[in-house]
Amino acid sequence: MDFSDSAEEAKFRAEAAEWLQANAPTDDEIKGLDEMAQAKLWQKRKVDAGWACIRWPKEYGGRGATAIEQVILNDEQSKVKSPSTQFFSIGQGMAAPTLMTWATEEQKRRYLPKLASGEEIWCQLFSEPAGGSDLAALRTRAVKDGDDWVINGQKIWTSGAHYSDWGILVVRTDPDVPKHQGLTYFFVNMHSPGVEIKPIKQLSSASNFNEVYFTDVRIPDEQRLGAVGQGWQVALTTLMNERASIGGTRSAGQAQSLLKLAATLEIDGEPASKNKAVRSRVADWYAKEAGLRFTGYRSMTAMSRGEVPGPENSIGKLVAAPMAQDLASFALELQAQAGVIYTPLDESFDNMFQHNYMNIPGGRIAGGTDEIMANIIAERVLGLPQEPRVDKGIPFSDVPTSGGKS
């Protein structure tokens, strides 16, 4: 066990730090650009120099780097002020691994480099009004017509649909078999005729997600990933990567931010950071964050030894999201009356806990709710049985739903 960089790692770290510092866009360069244009500029610069999607094979835009190198790069990236590239995270974190597993070689060469460079943005068209947790209850239909499939139905909660070029899509191709068997997976051009996108306003006032309606949208059969009826299996590739990517990143350093904030506030005439109740909470939250960070390092080590990482990573989101919520609420109460002052969409330190408080409810739901994550740990990690289900082994069309029969 050795926590410090090996000579090779240290060299990589130095290179990464040097490149990032020298190349992060200057204020002058990004002046007047909107967030998206800033993100695209930064992402393109990174990919051209080999500093984006570094774990991907070279031919798809990466450099075949190791998991540890990715951690080092993230580490160095976090020290450099640069535009956020969150717009690309669904495409790079979920669509790309699915394409790598299921697409043809030609498709990988066509789509992955543009995903890496940020030239094309992808979204995830999975959830529907009838099924979020119960994803396989989706009803959007695809019917074969010549070499095309014709899509009709509705998706919901689609983050970034309004700025996306492509979407990964799961639809029902056969309603007369049990629900998991009647699904098929495609990718779809979001600019296709018949795709209609309507923003949904969140409780945080932002509108990051959308309803997406499909009316006779045609998708060529080549854009199918996996066999007809194999959509559930393909979707699992996406979901596994979703949980890994969401789990790892959230809420690093929050406990220390809280301590920093508390030092500037008073309770009973002394700095709130000296208050024992405050300190006790900071300690608990720090211990959780540290536990997540080191759990991540354990997985990295397993990967760098060529082992499949253990199930430890599945705890990330389940720990980080509720904790970030509790921590934000606590931080706001420390600010007493002033804690209620809120500037929507402002992510600066001054508004950070307000921003988090208003956004974390979504974090506990997106990508698998807390309850679903706990079920996953219980079933896949601990091997406990599923609850009895009334939808097993019967045709999807006979399954009871929120709106009556399917």
Next chain:
Amino acid sequence: MNFEFSEEQNLLREQARGFLADNCSMKVVRQALESDSPFDADLWRKVAEMGWTATVIPEEFDGLGLSYLELSVIADELGRAVAPLPFSSSVYLATEALLAYGSPEQKQNLLPRLASGEIIGTFAMAEVKGEGAINTTGTDKISGTKLAVPDADIANICVVVVKSDQGDGASLCLVDLDQAEVSKEVVYTLDPSRSHANLTFNSASAELLGKEGEGNAAVENLFNRAAVLFAWEQTGGADTALEMAKEYALGRYAFGRPIASYQAIKHKLAHMYVNNTLARSNCYYGAWALNTNAPELPLAAATARVSAIQAYYYAGKENIQTHGGMGFTWEFDCQFMYRRSQLLAATLGGEAKWQEKLVTALETQAAA
């Protein structure tokens, strides 16, 4: 970066687990709990023969000269077995105190015998409920009473914290417990699988361990080191509680199906898993810091300690809950982890103390 144990260390783990499965089953824990004899001397001898008591003692003192990573592996496995042994007292505290503060003669005299398991050591600090002042005084003749000292009635030597009018106000003394001026009064505790005794020193012969007036600093250092090893034992025990809860939940039926299929039970067990995983990962960091004497040790130790206290407490109590009425019986083994979790949390000071140490370490780090 490499954040895993080596192949040899994993082999040691397998060997330790096999040995404890053969020699320290729950039956053995139960015998220790129920019998009148204060400890399982036979098991102690076997553990010493395996070299575990000698793990980090240098070869010049007849130790194995291995690292704290190996000792972490052993601590984890002993915790998992809920072993009824004076290991934490003798190895994580008394041996560590000698290694850190012993004079060449003290080391030469005692370390080989601690390594071989011939003698057992322990550590005595508390005199009142809570953290109150130390009133035991003296350096070559000491007088005073120490409360509920773990393993004191079987230990041969004890590191005693005494009051000092110099330096930081305390000193460490080394006391031979096999003398007439020391009286031992066995006390019944929450965890009788580990014996405890009040120790009264009546002008008992003693010698300074380390410098006079540097006792509080020494305790701080020793507790940070021991906290990492305690945390491993706690995490190991928490995993056993989870394992036990899982096995029972899979086999027990209610309302026509295994209770393991009810979400209230599944989520309880999932949360045990989450807590245990966080604690274990923090133990890795603690082990690294301990092993490399890193400046991060105070933070790493407190982090591991806080999460391990919480994980073991939760797993211990919810394992009982998962067993229903059976969990509350003397006959079932759930009690062992419930008892041990409280014992390991009490020694070295509990959650509130280590939360405070954690935040202090964070502030120190931020100021640096």
